[in-house]
Amino acid sequence: MTLIKRNSFLPVLPHFFDDFFTRDLFDWNDRNYSKSRTTLPSVNIIESNDDFRVEMAAPGMNKEDFQIELDNEILKISSDKQHHEEMQEGARYSRHEFSYQAFHRSFHLPKSVVDESKIQATYDNGILRILIPKKEEARALPPRRIEIG
Numbered sequence: 001m002t003l004i005k006r007n008s009f010l011p012v013l014p015h016f017f018d019d020f021f022t023r024d025l026f027d028w029n030d031r032n033y034s035k036s037r038t039t040l041p042s043v044n045i046i047e048s049n050d051d052f053r054v055e056m057a058a059p060g061m062n063k064e065d066f067q068i069e070l071d072n073e074i075l076k077i078s079s080d081k082q083h084h085e086e087m088q089e090g091a092r093y094s095r096h097e098f099s100y101q102a103f104h105r106s107f108h109l110p111k112s113v114v115d116e117s118k119i120q121a122t123y124d125n126g127i128l129r130i131l132i133p134k135k136e137e138a139r140a141l142p143p144r145r146i147e148i149g
Contacts, residue, residue: 040103041128049140052114052132054107059126066128068121073111075119077128078104113138 044055056077058066065081080102109116115133122129 041105043105045107049134051134052109054128054130054132056105056128056130057126058123058128061123061126063123066121066123068130070109070116070119073109075107075109075130075132076104077106077130078102 041056041058043057044053046053046055054075054077058079061079061081065079067076067078067080069076082098082100109132113134115135118133120131
């Protein structure tokens with residue numbers, strides 16, 4: 001491991017010059033990192049009168065890569081995915097890369113609001129979608145005009 005001191009004299013300039021000397025010469029992409037330097041997928045949670053919808057950005061995965069479970073009132077979404085190429089016998093590698101991605105997200109779903117038996121999940125085009133219907137009694141009632149007697 002090499003410690004690299006960043007140039008702090010010009011904090012407004014990007015770290016281009018530091019990165020120029022520390023990156024591999026022909027590898028200018030960040031294939032192992034998202035722009036936020038994290039592997040934790042982003043989540044949108046949308047609430048309507050009838051349900052909650054969870055959308056999780058997880059491109060490059062398969063639906064088999066996810067584990068979704070409901071434990072009491074906690075919805076747990078996780079993945080543990082590994083990818084590695086088998087090394088060819090007799091080959092000499094100067095670099096052999098592999099990938100390991102794992103995450104765990106959890107959300108509280110109150111039993112008084114959510115109809116647990118009707119939760120559904122789909123995965124399509126890099127988006128994991130979970131539909132969580134609300135119980136009938138938890139849905140907002142439409143406004144009702146009250147007559148004065």
